[in-house]
Amino acid sequence: MRVVVAASVSALVIAAPTSAFAVDYLSADQAAKLMFPEADAFEARNVTLDAAQLQQLDAQGVRGRSASWPVRVAKRAGATLGFVVTDAVIGKVELIDYAVGIALDGNIRQVEILSYRESHGFEIRLPAWRKQFVGKGSASTLRTGDDIANISGATLSCNHVTDGVRRIVAVVALARRGGTLA
Amino acid sequence: MSSTRPRALPARALLAASLALSASTAFAQSATETALAQRLDQLAAELAAVKAQLVQLQQAQAAAPAPAAPVAQAAPGSFGTTPPAPGSAPAYSASLLGPGTVLTSYGEINYNRPTRQTQNTQVDVRRFVLGYQHRFDEKTKVVTELEVEHAVSSAADPGEVEVEQAYIERQLTPVWSLRAGLFLMPVGLLNENHEPTAFYGVERNFVETAIIPSTWREGGAQLVGNFDNGLTVQGGITTGFDLNKWDATSTEGKESPLFSIHQELALAKGHDLAAFGAVNWRGIPGLLVGGSLFTGQATQAQAVDKARITLWDIHARWTPGKWDFSTVYTRGTISNTAALNAALVGNPTLIPKSFDGFYLQGAYKVWSFDDYALSPFARWEQFNTAKSYADLGMGLTPEAARAERVVTMGANLQVSQGVVLKADYQRFRENADLNRVNLGLGWSF
Numbered sequence: 001m002r003v004v005v006a007a008s009v010s011a012l013v014i015a016a017p018t019s020a021f022a023v024d025y026l027s028a029d030q031a032a033k034l035m036f037p038e039a040d041a042f043e044a045r046n047v048t049l050d051a052a053q054l055q056q057l058d059a060q061g062v063r064g065r066s067a068s069w070p071v072r073v074a075k076r077a078g079a080t081l082g083f084v085v086t087d088a089v090i091g092k093v094e095l096i097d098y099a100v101g102i103a104l105d106g107n108i109r110q111v112e113i114l115s116y117r118e119s120h121g122f123e124i125r126l127p128a129w130r131k132q133f134v135g136k137g138s139a140s141t142l143r144t145g146d147d148i149a150n151i152s153g154a155t156l157s158c159n160h161v162t163d164g165v166r167r168i169v170a171v172v173a174l175a176r177r178g179g180t181l182a
Numbered sequence: 183m184s185s186t187r188p189r190a191l192p193a194r195a196l197l198a199a200s201l202a203l204s205a206s207t208a209f210a211q212s213a214t215e216t217a218l219a220q221r222l223d224q225l226a227a228e229l230a231a232v233k234a235q236l237v238q239l240q241q242a243q244a245a246a247p248a249p250a251a252p253v254a255q256a257a258p259g260s261f262g263t264t265p266p267a268p269g270s271a272p273a274y275s276a277s278l279l280g281p282g283t284v285l286t287s288y289g290e291i292n293y294n295r296p297t298r299q300t301q302n303t304q305v306d307v308r309r310f311v312l313g314y315q316h317r318f319d320e321k322t323k324v325v326t327e328l329e330v331e332h333a334v335s336s337a338a339d340p341g342e343v344e345v346e347q348a349y350i351e352r353q354l355t356p357v358w359s360l361r362a363g364l365f366l367m368p369v370g371l372l373n374e375n376h377e378p379t380a381f382y383g384v385e386r387n388f389v390e391t392a393i394i395p396s397t398w399r400e401g402g403a404q405l406v407g408n409f410d411n412g413l414t415v416q417g418g419i420t421t422g423f424d425l426n427k428w429d430a431t432s433t434e435g436k437e438s439p440l441f442s443i444h445q446e447l448a449l450a451k452g453h454d455l456a457a458f459g460a461v462n463w464r465g466i467p468g469l470l471v472g473g474s475l476f477t478g479q480a481t482q483a484q485a486v487d488k489a490r491i492t493l494w495d496i497h498a499r500w501t502p503g504k505w506d507f508s509t510v511y512t513r514g515t516i517s518n519t520a521a522l523n524a525a526l527v528g529n530p531t532l533i534p535k536s537f538d539g540f541y542l543q544g545a546y547k548v549w550s551f552d553d554y555a556l557s558p559f560a561r562w563e564q565f566n567t568a569k570s571y572a573d574l575g576m577g578l579t580p581e582a583a584r585a586e587r588v589v590t591m592g593a594n595l596q597v598s599q600g601v602v603l604k605a606d607y608q609r610f611r612e613n614a615d616l617n618r619v620n621l622g623l624g625w626s627f
Contacts, residue, residue: 023353126465145503145547148467152371152464152470
């Protein structure tokens with residue numbers, strides 16, 4: 001069904017530009033460094049979820065969306081400090097690029113907005129909104145209107161970024177439990 | 183899984199996978215469900231591999247003409263921590279670009295049943311809106327919406343076709359952008375966020391329909407500033423109202439004074455331009471506090487007398503947890519109406535000097551499951567479209583209208599993030615014949 005949906009979406013896409021940034025705030029590398037300033041290296045990993053893991057995500061109420069997740073593993077002197085995952089979700093009609101930093105205890109260390117392109121709702125970039133995620137993990141609800149306050153006029157952006165963060169937290173937890181992400 | 187190994191898959195294979203996947207899904211309830219589910223998983227994994235490969239190819243293509251310095255500086259197997267050159271795109275973003283042109287839409291189909299005059303029950307495609315947004319380059323885009331009201335527009339039908347928005351937006355700096363064209367005015371809570379999924383109740387509230395014209399737009403230019411402290415500032419110069427359109431023989435001006443004289447950039451008279459400003463602060467998550475001011479002359483050099491129309495509002499919305507509270511107060515004035523009304527005396531609808539409205543609304547999400555969310559709400563509003571008239575002399579000055587008070591109680595049921603079912607009951611204090619039950623279906627994407 002995902003393929004059918006993807007085909008429908010692509011039918012609406014009349015052209016794709018070579019670049020599309022209204023405002024870029026950070027690169028993924030800058031975000032990783034910001035989240036783990038003590039790291040001396042970021043190791044590139046690609047977490048691939050198998051069908052069973054995707055089904056587990058689904059059972060948790062998290063839509064897996066993709067089986068393949070590039071992860072930056074923050075290291076210091078060879079020891080793992082945490083993980084940074086970058087992703088993009090659609091706000092209302094445009095993509096929002098964001099990054100999630102996850103500490104070794106599985107809780108969110110930081111959320112950063114990398115690029116925001118919508119005409120409305122840039123407020124999700126404000127530190128006060130992003131701070132709501134800090135310390136929350138897979139045991140948290142991580143839903144707008146529950147433990148994450150919505151921003152009036154930016155409801156879709158809030159919902160979709162929050163859903164995305166919840167998915168990343170679940171994916172990292174799953175990969176760590178499965179041993180593919182140490 | 184081994185299927186993640188890079189493997190060249192042509193578009194034909196992708197198409198075959200799509201068809202196979204669709205077929206698999208369609209027959210998922212059959213006796214061979216397990217086998218089909220496994221096949222589905224395998225195909226999904228293969229598709230993910232193809233996607234990953236596509237991204238890699240795009241990255242490689244994008245990186246090909248550029249100097250390899252940042253990557254070369256990074257240790258093998260590590261991400262470089264060198265910041266990108268000023269103005270260059272983040273590496274991740276470059277691989278996941280949004281579409282250049284996006285189709286958007288929203289619509290409302292409403293059922294209204296007056297409880298005392300059931301013969302007036304109506305079902306209506308209230309609005310059907312199609313729009314597109316297109317990016318010309320990384321900083322410039324056009325946003326449009328074309329609306330059909332009441333399903334059919336012809337000489338014999340009640341419908342209308344309207345260009346609701348058509349503006350160009352250019353991002354000047356990370357803080358400031360410039361909008362020019364036909365745009366929605368940043369007034370109240372509803373006007374810029376008027377999709378059915380964004381408000382409670384089948385119908386838009388009366389304050390932001392009768393006092394602030396519904397879907398109020400003007401042509402002009404505005405600067406939009408988004409500051410890091412949560413402040414959004416908007417200001418600009420636009421077209422204004424045309425008081426020459428005031429029809430004293432109809433009741434339109436009593437229903438909504440400004441709606442009856444708005445121009446919507448349809449051969450709009452442009453002699454008298456207006457200025458507006460709006461400030462909104464969202465510095466605390468869940469809280470929005472703001473206000474707006476619009477003012478401009480409105481006789482458009484068509485009459486001897488000049489008149490200024492001013493409309494302002496203050497508004498707030500607070501969404502702690504599952505609660506959602508909002509309030510708007512707005513007030514409009516028209517100057518020099520004594521002179522304008524002198525020629526209209528004897529008609530049923532003279533031009534009011536002032537009009538205002540206020541509402542309080544509360545909603546609570548009582549239940550949610552997956553994308554379903556049920557939110558009962560209650561709204562109390564008071565509005566007066568003719569709160570005062572300028573003095574025309576004994577026996578000639580119309581009496582101010584009585585403020586209408588409306589209580590609306592009902593619920594929104596979100597079916598998915600873009601689809602909502604609504605039901606409510608509205609009770610009118612002044613004109614109880616308008617009491618009604620409403621049902622609605624809305625969507626937005």
